[in-house]
Amino acid sequence: MISSGTPNLRRRIASALVWSLVALAGAVALGRVALGRGEHISAAWLLVAALCTYAVAYRFYSAFIASRVFALDDARRTPSERLSDGRDYVPTNRWIVFGHHFAAIAGPGPLVGPTLAAQFGYLPGILWIIVGVVVGGAVQDFVILCASIRRDGKSLGQMAKEEIGPVAGFTALVAVLGIMVVLIAVLALVVVNALKSSPWGTVTIALTIPIAMLMGVYMRWIRPGRVLEASAIGLVLLGLALLAGRWVAERPDIAATFTLSGRTLALLLMVYGFAASVVPVWLLLAPRDYLSAFVKIGVVAALAMGILVVLPPLQMPPLTRFIDGTGPVFAGALFPFAFITIACGAVSGFHALIASGTTPKLIERESDARVVGYGAMLVESFVAVMALIAACALTPGVYFAINAPIAALGSTTQSAAAAIANWGFVVTPAELDALARQVGESSLLSRTGGAPSLAVGMAHLFSRALGGTGATALWYHFAIMFEALFILTTLDAGTRVGRFMLQDLGKHVWLPFGRTAWMPAVVLSSALIVLMWGHFLWQGVNDPLGGVNSLWPLFGISNQLLAAVALCVATTIIMRMGKARYAPITLVPLAWLVTVTMSAGFEKLFSPLPKLGFFAHARMLLDAQSGGRLPPGVTSQSTLLQMVGNDYLDAAVAAFFLLAVIVILADSARVWWGLLRGGMPVRSTEVPFAPRASLAGD
């Protein structure tokens, strides 16, 4: 049959040719990105480098893992069919699962991290995002998803307990709670920094709360279950809220009421978080979630369009002098802090919770796991690339004016311009004033946390893509609104989830505390969880270094710790399947993450530099106190003692995270040793093979 062999051969040659070209284009673009010196390179190079690498990795590496490690089999029954209940376990089309999974994993993380890491220049960020995702993040999500599918949709915590042991399981459980607390605190801080002294932003965000409640009432009482109608109404109202914010900002007498300090905003957020955790979900959480999912997908698409149309040149140099650790945005040198700062987008442990949560219960065919697990993470990584582009398209002067703390810049545009000139970048006070006016704010100085600088970047892109700078202020506040919207969605849902976790842990101490429908227990546990993240938020708001400086690294460390847990579980599962020769697939990213997390944590604890090390900072404060003077930015003796206390607390949290890494790694190593040396039987813990019932009808 020569005639059937020839087209087949021709197709194979064509395929080899196309993939060689894609690989070549990616390699050329990466080379251009890495070696370009002197002039401003176009964002197009970053996009090509990222997209080609993703395509090659998806086509070859994810296929390799799918066939060699798991031998994914469409004839095999998945939990969505075996346990089908029409509620949690529902066989679902792969593209719907993909959308659902992406909407669940993509939050503010991939937007904020790359923006902060831009202080090193664009090169470290782009390389880590691209390489990290294809060998780390996407692998983690994919492997955990497959493992959970083969185990009836078990959660990461359950798998850690059953595959490794009770010690690892319990450590993972407590670590997840710790991560939630730090995550919510740092995200709340980002919102506070975006809204302080901004009546426009504050009014717009405040209005999203009654809008969500209105949608909730609509879906519950007026037209029960009409989610899309309610969302459409909500989206229109969001647009009106944006205009209402501008209306308020233009009237000084009313605007004064909504011009709030960081402290006031922090207290309001705590009240909001508490309320969201106590009131019924249909009233606030669910409608907010739907709205935020639409806005999220819409804005990610719009950002991609904006970048593709404008293809902005990158103003930031590939590497800045701050790779030595003297940067103003956050303390610490390129290694290890670039890899801690950018977690989501490269590798994010949190995703392992989603990949072992709702998603595995929806997967219809095993092969769908590849596009959902590996594919969705590639898209999230692309979001991180776009955030990096938006930050690096700003001139470095503007970028540092927005992202450096007040302690480094002073409080006027003159002092800021002088400080920035000292770092070797040029921006005039007049430019900074004009930019603030253009986006409708009184000042953009020291709005740390990443959201405002991303919003400025997006506003520039959108107004250039659509022509005319008149709408820049509207675009800026639109970007702030969307970031705050989905940060608050993480904050309120996270507080509620944290409350349930706390009740679950607490019932071992006092049984009634675990009763989720008993009001006193609900109020007490909600208050406790809000106090926990509220404490870190309060500390961040009052920190003269801007708070993000100490909180974001803690968040990064905790997120990478969770990734280490996930990769330990993944490695153990691969070895139990008798495929230890493929263990390096998860062992290599694990080794890197442990190296990065341990060294970053160690530096945060023991660095002699007060800007970096928690203990050194406490010592600096105490020395100043015994010398009878107050360090800059500290107002009284009691604040000083409070700050010392916070340093010790931060140190304790960091130490706990490091200890958790060691415990889980040691416990896993014990199991690996047993499996490799024959002390433990190599036996797969998967649910045995059963054929799909619907296969006949396929």
Add this chain to the structure above:
Amino acid sequence: MTQFSRFVVIMRRAGALARRVIGAPDYEAYLSHIRVHHPHTVPLTRGEFARDALARRYERPGSRCC
């Protein structure tokens, strides 16, 4: 008219897709499941189902991320 009814069908499908992507409770899927697998039980009403689905969605980490 056929043009229009085709449009309605497409819009309905797009709506169902959007609802499932954002994770809204899918009552129709639940109903058809009950009809096929437990034909003798009385299914929850639309309201009861929605309430139950929402309550469960926010109990565990695994539906939300950073």
